[in-house]
Every structure is written in C-alpha cells, then in structure tokens.
Amino acid sequence: MRVVKSIKVLRKLLRKEKLSNHKIGFVPTMGSLHEGHLSLIRNCRRENEISILSIFINPKQFVKGDDFSSYPREEKKDIFLAKKENIDIIFFPTNKEMYSDGHSTVINVEKLSTVLCGKYRPGHFQGVTTVVGKLLNIIEPDTLYLGQKDAQQAIILKKMIDDLNWPVKVNICPTVREKNGLAMSSRNQYLSDNEKKEASILFRSLKEAKHTILSGQRDSKKIIQSIRNLITKNSSAKIQYIECVNADTLEKLTILKGKMMIALAVHLGRARLIDNIQIAVK
Numbered sequence: 001m002r003v004v005k006s007i008k009v010l011r012k013l014l015r016k017e018k019l020s021n022h023k024i025g026f027v028p029t030m031g032s033l034h035e036g037h038l039s040l041i042r043n044c045r046r047e048n049e050i051s052i053l054s055i056f057i058n059p060k061q062f063v064k065g066d067d068f069s070s071y072p073r074e075e076k077k078d079i080f081l082a083k084k085e086n087i088d089i090i091f092f093p094t095n096k097e098m099y100s101d102g103h104s105t106v107i108n109v110e111k112l113s114t115v116l117c118g119k120y121r122p123g124h125f126q127g128v129t130t131v132v133g134k135l136l137n138i139i140e141p142d143t144l145y146l147g148q149k150d151a152q153q154a155i156i157l158k159k160m161i162d163d164l165n166w167p168v169k170v171n172i173c174p175t176v177r178e179k180n181g182l183a184m185s186s187r188n189q190y191l192s193d194n195e196k197k198e199a200s201i202l203f204r205s206l207k208e209a210k211h212t213i214l215s216g217q218r219d220s221k222k223i224i225q226s227i228r229n230l231i232t233k234n235s236s237a238k239i240q241y242i243e244c245v246n247a248d249t250l251e252k253l254t255i256l257k258g259k260m261m262i263a264l265a266v267h268l269g270r271a272r273l274i275d276n277i278q279i280a281v282k
C-alpha cells in the first residue's frame with residue numbers, strides 16, 4: 001500500500017495502471033474510518049484491480065458553526081485499517097496540495113443543493129462537489145463509491161457527473177448501522193453512551209414510518225408528525241427537519257407516491273445526525 005500526498009506522484013502511479021487497462025475504483029472520505037467506510041472499500045476492492053482511498057477533511061464543505069476544528073483526525077488508525085483492507089493507494093493530500101493560493105473555481109449543482117441539508121448548511125454541497133470534482137479529475141477512476149447514508153450527497157454527485165459528462169460509474173452502497181440501528185458516522189464519536197442509545201430512535205421511527213406507508217398511509221404530514229412524536233418522546237434530540245421527498249429529484253411530496261425517501265436531520269448533544277430510508281410506494 002502506498003500513502004501518497006502529492007497529486008503529481010499519484011498521477012504518475014495511476015498512468016501506469018491505466019496503460020495496463022486496470023480498472024480503478026475510488027472511495028473519497030474524510031477519514032476516521034468506520035465499518036461504513038470499510039464496506040465501500042470492500043465493494044471497491046471486489047470490483048476493481050486498483051483501489052484508491054482518499055482521506056481529506058475538506059475545509060470548503062464545513063460551513064459557519066460546523067465542527068471543522070474538532071472533526072476527528074485519526075491518521076495512524078486510518079492507515080492501519082486501510083492496509084488491512086488491502087487498499088492499493090491512500091491519497092492523503094494537505095490543504096495546500098488541494099487548494100493552491102487564490103483557488104477560486106467552484107462546482108455548484110443547482111436546486112438539489114438547496115433543499116434538505118442544503119437549506120440549513122448553505123455552501124456545504126458546493127464544497128463537496130468542488131472537492132469531489134477535483135479528486136475525479138486527479139484520479140480519473142472508472143467507478144466512484146458512495147454511501148446511501150449521505151443520500152442527498154450521492155444524488156448531487158451523480159447529477160454533477162452526469163451534467164459534466166464525466167465517464168465515471170457511481171456505486172451507492174447501503175448504510176451500515178450499529179446493532180441498535182444508528183447509522184455509523186465519524187460524528188457518532190461526539191455522542192455519550194446514553195445519547196447513542198437515544199439515537200436509535202431515528203432509524204426505528206423511519207422503519208415504523210415505512211411500515212405505516214406500506215400499510216396504506218399516503219399523507220406525508222401524518223407520517224412526518226408520527227416520526228416527530230417518536231423522536232421527541234424517546235430522545236432529547238432537536239429536530240432540524242423531517243421530509244418526505246422523491247428519491248431522485250428530492251422534490252417534496254404531499255401525497256406519497258413512487259420511489260420516495262424520508263430524510264431527517266437532528267442535533268443530539270454535540271452531534272448533528274442525519275438518516276434516511278427509501279420506500280417504493282405502489
């Protein structure tokens with residue numbers, strides 16, 4: 001396994017692989033690796049000859065009030081875990097390597113970036129699309145591996161790739177959860193043991209809502225209210241949003257139909273947690 005910090009060195013390494021027609025898979029992360037990240041890495045390993053993991057805590061996707069300075073940084077542990085998974089290359093750039101002085105070009109996916117999390121974290125998705133766009137230009141992978149946990153991010157990145165005609169396949173991998181249903185996240189480290197227990201209500205309430213919808217309920221207001229009640233009754237979480245949306249366009253649904261998703265964000269203790277569930281309504 002190679003740990004590479006320089007774009008030039010990475011490009012040189014990859015040129016050889018491309019000349020040998022090797023398939024290249026790419027997993028972008030902000031590090032502090034957990035089983036969710038590892039599942040992406042395993043899919044990537046299975047489907048490609050060369051697997052690249054990037055670890056970069058991208059300052060441009062943190063907005064005012066976010067946790068950039070306290071975001072967990074675990075370089076040694078991450079390298080150990082990536083090695084165990086037989087990753088070929090870890091790309092670990094510095095801020096300076098990614099953003100030269102005076103960097104001023106951004107990628108913005110309109111509309112999709114302004115709803116759900118985008119409404120509360122203006123500029124966040126522009127930071128994500130800009131950095132992933134740069135990484136795709138540097139690595140030129142065949143396939144990009146993303147997690148369903150960050151469903152809006154995955155939809156936006158797919159749209160960017162499509163709109164900009166990048167020849168990259170996108171593989172969206174299922175959300176990996178703790179035993180109690182809490183979606184794994186680097187930010188779960190901010191939770192106390194008790195808050196972790198409380199946080200299990202998020203996925204439980206989403207699963208119950210799915211069951212209610214599949215049993216015939218089509219009124220989004222009723223579904224949202226039932227999730228709100230469950231969360232407030234069973235935890236100290238402060239709800240930021242709960243929305244029923246079309247799973248592709250992220251448009252709000254009043255009457256539930258088609259391929260839909262319930263997405264939510266809450267604050268619990270020091271952590272901001274997100275989760276979602278997909279439902280095919282007949």
Ligand code: AMP
Nearest residue numbers: 029030031036146147149150175176184
């Ligand atoms: P992050 O390091 O949080 O930026 O995440 C890097 C990638 O891992 C993103 O594509 C996430 O959607 C994905 N990911 C994070 N948590 C999970 C999880 N619990 N299950 C599956 N994928 C995840």
